Amino acid sequence: MTTNMGRIDRYLRMTVAVALAIDLFLLPIDGGVTVHIAMIVVGAVMALTSVVGYCPLYRLMDVQTA
Numbered sequence: 001m002t003t004n005m006g007r008i009d010r011y012l013r014m015t016v017a018v019a020l021a022i023d024l025f026l027l028p029i030d031g032g033v034t035v036h037i038a039m040i041v042v043g044a045v046m047a048l049t050s051v052v053g054y055c056p057l058y059r060l061m062d063v064q065t066a
Contacts (some may be wrong), residue, residue, distance in 0.1 A: 010031035
C-alpha cells in the first residue's frame with residue numbers, strides 16, 4: 001500500500017488525535033456517552049491514518065498530500 005499523506009498532514013492528524021484523547025480523559029463532557037464514543041472513534045481513525053500514512057477518503061477524492 002502506498003502512502004498518500006505528507007509529513008505535515010500526518011503530524012497534524014496525530015496532534016488532533018492526541019488533543020482529543022487529552023480532552024476526552026481530562027475534561028468532563030456534558031454531551032453524554034454518544035459524544036465520548038464519537039471522540040474515541042474520530043481520534044482513533046486520525047491516529048491510525050497518521051501512523052499508516054494512508055487515508056481512504058483521500059483516495060476516493062483523488063487527493064495526495066505526499
